[in-house]
Amino acid sequence: MTAISLIGSEQTEFIGGVAGKLHEFLSGQQELMASVSPDVEPLIGSISNLVTGGKRLRALMCYWGWRGAGGPAGNPEIVTAGCALELFQAAALIHDDIIDRSDTRRGGPSVHKRFSQLHEVNGWALDSGRFGDAAAILTGDLCLSFSEESFTEIGARAAAGSPARRIFNVMRAEVMAGQYLDILEEVAGPVRDRAGSVARAQSIIRYKSAKYSTEHPLALGGALAGAPATLLEGYSQFSLPLGEAFQMRDDVLGVFGDPETTGKPAGDDLREGKRTVLVGFAINQAPRPEADYLDRMLGNPLLMEGEVAEIRRIIIECGALEATESLIGELSRKAFDALERLPLQDLPLTALRQLAESAVSRAA
């Protein structure tokens, strides 16, 4: 077999293992829920639905971090770690969608929307939207607990005081801090100095996304396999700029992407008021009246298609899109350079290269 097909078959086996483990784990939880009341079954149902899809980027980063540090293929502990990461990601998405008022996720209704629909079809009393939000807050909490429960099942390698446990703890705290910075910038950004907006947006993506989506999962896999500090340091030099580039790609897609491909309505990031690096450049580079227009329009949930088009025009004409693409290119180069310096065997090196390429050049 070629390296590419070996990677493919290993990844397929790992992803299949994670999917199987998730199914087994959630089936056990569904039994517990059924013992409480059949009424609570939709909680697990919506978690199952959510963990079925997705790119499994974090689980794969974790896997190749493990393999790169000498961890064997087909090991159940790394499958459990992947499962814990996927459950954590699902928990984050559930709450994120409430916060961002996103009614769709992966092409279907988001969890809070599913619950408000359940309310409507049953003709229940009071407000369906409030019920949906409340149920999704609880479902996210449950999923966050499941993530932890799953992580603990790894056993000794993830025990108190272990490097892997430390990474998992820091990962959770930092992503929540980053998400807070994100919502803070939505409201405080318009009254803070414009000159600092790109730097603030970069800090947000570092904590909200890059550390969480690539750096920590890769390090976690490495730590579980007993990677020395120098390897973890090298991992970080690769994965942090990669994660930043990945999130900036996401932000560009959020404004310019094809809704058919991304599964999210065009302009939703603008309606949510996301103050991304792309927006930060535009606020700084656009002529004053256009920057003011952006400040006024961002976060308006009723933004019309024409207004979205106008914002796109401003972002392109002031050079913000170009500046962002150039930064994505620079960060990608940094990441790929660091990758080639990693003391890895051919298989994990090639796999990480593939993952990195798909992360920064994707269309969805």
Place this chain on the structure above:
Amino acid sequence: MTAISLIGSEQTEFIGGVAGKLHEFLSGQQELMASVSPDVEPLIGSISNLVTGGKRLRALMCYWGWRGAGGPAGNPEIVTAGCALELFQAAALIHDDIIDRSDTRRGGPSVHKRFSQLHEVNGWALDSGRFGDAAAILTGDLCLSFSEESFTEIGARAAAGSPARRIFNVMRAEVMAGQYLDILEEVAGPVRDRAGSVARAQSIIRYKSAKYSTEHPLALGGALAGAPATLLEGYSQFSLPLGEAFQMRDDVLGVFGDPETTGKPAGDDLREGKRTVLVGFAINQAPRPEADYLDRMLGNPLLMEGEVAEIRRIIIECGALEATESLIGELSRKAFDALERLPLQDLPLTALRQLAESAVSRAA
């Protein structure tokens, strides 16, 4: 020293230990947050504020469960367990207050209210209420992660597969299931059969409150000290009816309590639409037009004082308050009878008796 003063000094030492450990833990987390950005410091600040108050009922149940099973006083592991329970309770309260739209907690503003006030005093853009809710969702998530991080620090006794870990996992899942049943009953209750309303309300308090507030914490302490299954079974026979009586007392206070003492505005439980056992009895026992009036009024956030008074009158006149008090009495007797059958030494037995008495006869 008498048993009472011995209990007092042990409890004071334990509670002091939990408070100290919480302070140390949150200071460490605040350092991590400060390394991200000074902007995120309010997250930890609001958690610190919340864990400073409270009755510490769960931590104390856990402590005496531990002592009753032969665990030594002054042990750091049980202090860590108490800390994990307090952090879990804080996380649950933060999200609960969003769900219930409660703007006050322990006499001060609830976490989402603190963040919406932060928004207002800073003159930030967009909606302060939405920002408050979003920030509190993230703060609760952070606090839930801290709870777990703290629980893991117990070490081997709480490791994967241990009885204590199993109890902690089930506790989290069941309380979230119970909270979901609670919000479900608020919306589905009015269209479900009235005859089943008391039974449904009892199921809600069992999972949302009794198992979580008394049964699981007591069992957790016992399990950490290596209690045999028979002792845990005996614990349960005491703590489950106790927890049910405790929550029913809470529900009575929510409608009839003195706002000065409870720290919550009178009638708030009615405005939130809580379908408690008390309400369940009233719906069944009141004359049809009055039961219909209750169904219409429950969950109306704009309920006036006169309407609250009318609901109180209906609840009293139809005998629902009496029925609830009688059930509280029955459950309390069951709990105290089971307590006296427990094979405990005098100190933990007396301490649990004290705790139980204050739980069911309190005014706040």
